[in-house]
Amino acid sequence: METYIIPFANINMGKLLQVGGKNASLGEMFNNLRPLGIDVPDGFAITIACYQLFLAYNKLYEKLSELLATIDQQTLSNLPQVAKQCRALVENAVLPDVAKQEIIKAYEQLSGTNGNASVAVRSSANAEDSPTASFAGQHDSFLNISGKENLLAAVIKCYVSLFNDRAIKYRIDNGFDHMHVGISVGVQYMVRADKASAGVIFTIEPESGHRNIIYITGAWGLGENVVQGAVDPDEFLVFKPALTQHQQAIIGRKKGRLEQMMIYDESGASGRPVKNVDVPPEKQGRWILRDDEVLQLASWSYEIEKYYGVPMDIEWAKDGITAHIYIVQARPETIHSKKQKRQLYTYKLQKTGKMLCKGEAVGRKIISGRACIIHSLAEADKLEKGDILIADITNPDWNALLRKAVSIVTNRGGRTSHASIVARELGITAIVGTGNATQVISDGQIITVVNAEGDEGYVYEGNIPFEMVAIDLSKVPQTKTKPMLILADPARAFELSGYPAKGVGLLRMEFIINNRILIHPMALVQYDQLPDGPVKATITQMTAGYSNKADYFVSRLAEAIAQVAAAFYPDEVIIRMSDFKTNEYASLVGGTFYEPKEENPMIGFRGASRYYDSRYLPGFGLECRAVLQVRNEMGLTNVKVMIPFCRTLKEAAQVLQTMETFGLKRGENGLQVYVMVEIPSNVILADKFAQLFDGFSIGSNDLTQLTLGLDRDSEIVSHLFDENNEAVTILIKQAIAAAKKAGIKIGLCGQAPSDFPAFSRFLVEQGIDSISFTPDALIRGIENISAAELPAPVLNS
Known part of the structure; x- marks a missing residue:
């Protein structure tokens, strides 16, 4: 008899086709890295077979296939309309009783004496988190889900996210057949990072791809703010050779601007399980981790990288009740790990001008163009190919839009924010965490983005001439x-x-x-x-x-x-x-x-x-x-x-x-x-x-x-x-x-x-x-x- 639930204890990378890349990786770590002291919260995966049963039970295969086939592959002009119709079909469908029963039973076992445990519900596609296609941010996750009915609803929302505009476009861009991509759902015990801190780790320096560095970033509260770029996080650099020799391996740190933190909405007043609140003043001046905690995370990350054999992109969370630190996700890093640097480009301004704002530099280039301020996707038509996109923050729904831009400038975010990750993926520059870009830059203004002078990037008024030299390193x-x-x-x-x-x-x-x-x-x-x-x-x-x-x-x-x-x-x-x-x-x-x-x-x-x-x-x-x-x-x-x-x-x-x-x-x-x-x-x-x-x-x-x-x-x-x-x-x-x-x-x-x-x-x-x-x-x-x-x-x- 087909089973639609696999506990993390029974999952490894061999189950990838059943539970998707994210869940397979979690199971692999849960079973093979915990002996090294790496804590991974327990959970279970709802298999891709359950998603397939869901489609068959509701007779959606043919309907979805026919709709997706109508997308104009050249212009994608009708993508929003088609995607909306697909989502409506999935939203109005129901889970078969056999699937519901298995999900509820697994949830009750995970909850144990806690009754209705708070869980994270995450999408995990079968093409996801591979070294060549991360699918990062394409599908939705839901935090602080508590109760059986809320869990079942979140599972269907994960299925719906397979038909977001961004996810459909990502599959088209990367040559994936829409109906061959199946989605598993991971249900993982929720770490109470809302009472502590959480963030992201790269086992590689994210800008240069330097392999001797572990880059740790984080903020107060749930890690979603770091991933989304809603805050400018604290950053730590750890040197791997010193780490392995048990020496003082923290070689750099940068204090972020931590003004907001995401916490559980215990009252339910926001209508969502989580909400953003102001960071208490006593926390704003403190580092989100002690040095020993930074080194613990770095050691774990180094072991995870060794285990997988490739640079990794990892999410971590600290439980504010137990003070335990956990690894909640890990996937191969997909930008620098597949690059082979054969050419070197150097950029130099030939003169300077009036500086409008500055922030963290992502990418090392200089680019000039027309500024286009976008407040929401409702203004997407304003952005023309070759523009420099100016925004408060970006999110995965903007992915198709960002492909038109030659650079991105945001008010908020750090080097692991959505804008930063997409900029690296697209090979364009970004300046994140400026604080005031949307206020000091005018819509339609010609500006020059300068990311050639270290960690800081600068936005100058006007089209400033610069020199670019391409160097063939092999010569x-x-x-x-x-x-x-x-x-x-x-x-x-x-x-x-x-x-x-x-x-x-x-x-x-x-x-x-x-x-x-x-x-x-x-x-x-x-x-x-x-x-x-x-x-x-x-x-x-x-x-x-x-x-x-x-x-x-x-x-x-x-x-x-x-x-x-x-x-x-x-x-x-x-x-x-x-x-x-x-x-x-x-x-x-x-x-x-x-x-x-x-x-x-x-x-x-x-x-x-x-x-x-x-x-x-x-x-x-x-x-x-x-x-x-x-x-x-x-x-x-x-x-x-x-x-x-x-x-x-x-x-x-x-x-x-x-x-x-x-x-x-x-x-x-x-x-x-x-x-x-x-x-x-x-x-x-x-x-x-x-x-x-x-x-x-x-x-x-x-x-x-x-x-x-x-x-x-x-x-x-x-x-x-x-x-x-x-x-x-x-x-x-x-x-x-x-x-x-x-x-x-x-x-x-x-x-x-x-x-x-x-x-x-x-x-x-x-x-x-x-x-x-x-x-x-x-x-x-x-x-x-x-x-x-x-x-x-x-x-x-």
Whole structure:
């Protein structure tokens, strides 16, 4: 006798044709991953055979087939009308008694002593959650369903969702026969995340596809708000190699704007089982998960990925009553897992304009077009092919509409929202979570969407010219001299890790401090001594959640460095300790309390001279603590340290000793310490500097200014600035020779090797080990290196 119910305990991937992809995956995890400690809520699947019985019992096969055959396959102009007729047929049909009885019996067994258990009722198609077609969001799910009649009604609603406009179009686009796609319904014990938090996990970095990252996102309340993009969620980045070594693996976090949370509607006043309410003020400033919970979810996700053998898209929920965390869904990630990156596209604005709004960037492109504000599907006809769609939020019903857009900009949502996922699937850009796009952008306005500058995307007024360069990665030459990157913004690290560079030759710490920390380190060290006033109030607000204000500096700096180190792991990442000038330090919050005024900061209190001076010593200690945390606690030992503007041998020894007092000892745990060669004294005494450091990096800008005796910030003498000047090249030649003699590595950071092929040839001929370029100059620089490494042509005599 046919059975229409299969408990999760009896389901695995072998039952996919009976229970669909989503339920098969849940059963597989329920049975095979729980022994690893991964909690999956119990439940049962109503089989596809039950759906087929439902169609046969109500004589719907022929009627539905005939209706669906009338859809205009080219224009889809009559799709809404046909879909509506199909849904009406299914809505008015009834479940056979035999199916009802089995469903009710299974529900009673699942409820146990709880009586009418609250369950999640989810659609699970037989073509769903495969590595090539996710069907994500095409069919409906229903939360907090309680009671037999409500459950039976929800089952029919799942069947109805098979004939949503979006689901029908998705089948047409992906070549599925409508009547060959059957739907199973999963009934799963409801996790009380309405009293805690829930969200989404990717076991891959969602923008770049970097495989060493687990990306966890979530919000207060039920996870539906995260999936729909109704909130800007909290985000966490976890580094897999550190996770497997049981080290501190959280390398990044971002606080969301959590203003709404979805909870059970206990009163029933909304007419729905769930409703959105304001997040209580005491929760708005808190992270939705503790660090140990983030790591628990990351470990589970890593095990799930290993089990399935592909990157995964996972949904999680925390029960606010029991405090247990559960995995409630898992499916293969379908965007990056099937991509093979053969071409690289770089984008660069040629000028800037008036910025209208900004948010989280999805996709790395620049695009211009006409803005079209859509408030609901009733306005769908407004959107023309090639428009930039502006909306408060999108949902799966908009999928057909979104295919017309070249970009999407929303007020709400994060990187796992519906708009973000669809944008990746369509290969277009999106900016989500702007907060005000529909208010500051005018309908019909020409705008430019810029997603080429890291995690943040910007919307500018007008059609701003930009440059796009396509690079065939298979044609980029391999060189003996290592091409490396000069990097300032950690937000671009995962994107840039796909470039053909062999690590980072210069990571500028001061840019991280200026853009991510914003506060002078001494103002954090001496927070309690600061006078009451606007500056202290600003610092108090910025460092909310940190009882020890110095920890704010250390944790934010450590996570920024770690993101770069993780992106390029195991290739080396050389972090240059802070090299602000006094005028630049003074511009930080609280900086005016600590920085002297200098006539020429370029050659004043900067670099190494600050590190052991009592006026900055505790601030340098925070820098050392951050590097120590990255290397020793996070396990990113590919990080090396570089000391800038070190004038004398005595100063070099003092800096190394100071670092050691802060726990950062050269040679310990493999730590290598480099020094910048940017002062003539570094070259003249190179053999002695080589005894104190593990490597040299030539800073061609400062070396040129100090060799030629000119201030490179001065426009009056800028025409004299020339790295090719013979005096400069003689010093560079001497520095490389000294490094070779001492057996230490030497590189160069600067623009000249990409701008001047002859300069690259000069460096290669001297035996330089590496040359570091800004991202926009990397390919040109590699080509210059390659040409320089070719043997000179033999002339016939």
